[in-house]
Amino acid sequence: MRRSDLVQNMQSNTSNRTTQIIFGERQHLLRVLDSLETSDLPPARRTHEKRVLEDLIHARTKELNEINSSWDEKIGMVLSGEAKSDMLDSLAKTAPKADYYLLRLISEHPRVSAETLNKLAKHPYPAIRENVARHPNASPATLQLLSRDRSQPLWYLVAFNPNTPVTLRRKLQERLRKLGENGGTK
Numbered sequence: 001m002r003r004s005d006l007v008q009n010m011q012s013n014t015s016n017r018t019t020q021i022i023f024g025e026r027q028h029l030l031r032v033l034d035s036l037e038t039s040d041l042p043p044a045r046r047t048h049e050k051r052v053l054e055d056l057i058h059a060r061t062k063e064l065n066e067i068n069s070s071w072d073e074k075i076g077m078v079l080s081g082e083a084k085s086d087m088l089d090s091l092a093k094t095a096p097k098a099d100y101y102l103l104r105l106i107s108e109h110p111r112v113s114a115e116t117l118n119k120l121a122k123h124p125y126p127a128i129r130e131n132v133a134r135h136p137n138a139s140p141a142t143l144q145l146l147s148r149d150r151s152q153p154l155w156y157l158v159a160f161n162p163n164t165p166v167t168l169r170r171k172l173q174e175r176l177r178k179l180g181e182n183g184g185t186k
Contacts, residue, residue: 018125019067020100026060029053068099078105085111092116100125107131114139121146133157140165147172 033053036046064071074091077083092106093116106112107120108131121132121142132138133146133154140163147158147168158164159172 016098017063018098018100019064019071019102020104020125020127022060022063022067023101026057026064029057029060033057068096068102071099071102074102075105078102078109083109083111085113085116088112089116092119097123100128104128104131107135110137112137114142118142118145126152129154130157134161136162138163140168144168 033050036049036053039046041049061072068074074095077087078091088106088109088111092103092112095102095106097103103120103123104125104127106116107123107128112135114137117132117135117138118141120128121138123129129146129149129152132142134157138146138161143158143161143164147155147164149155155172156176159169159176164172
């Protein structure tokens, strides 16, 4: 889980169960199951606990597929070495906004198009916008947009992106220099 997940969830009393969170829970349950299988427990207890864990893992998988059908297959497509820009664009266009994990993976993929990055720059999940701000395929227009986001210091990441227009980069680096002189209080 990223720090931005914690900050986002601390801001409200309700938990937003996105794929980022559900996937993390499932991965943890799988590690607990692996640990259980090598533990020295009475056979009946081990069998019972294994069944409970498998039910929980199945429930998380079902939850992921309810958010975005065939979720594991889509994740596999993005993570494969065969992922092409047009396939990433298509997955990003059809993914529900709540599929934070898939969209985060797409936003950091080396073959994602500038057009898709522009769309993802408007996503509510901070980690996705952070990935776009540092991505070498982000267009100057997208970087300009992100530099104006006052909800988080995306301008800092934009300042070091090689696609940032020179005048904007200088302006942002000057802002960074002033922050350093003032002890980061501006």
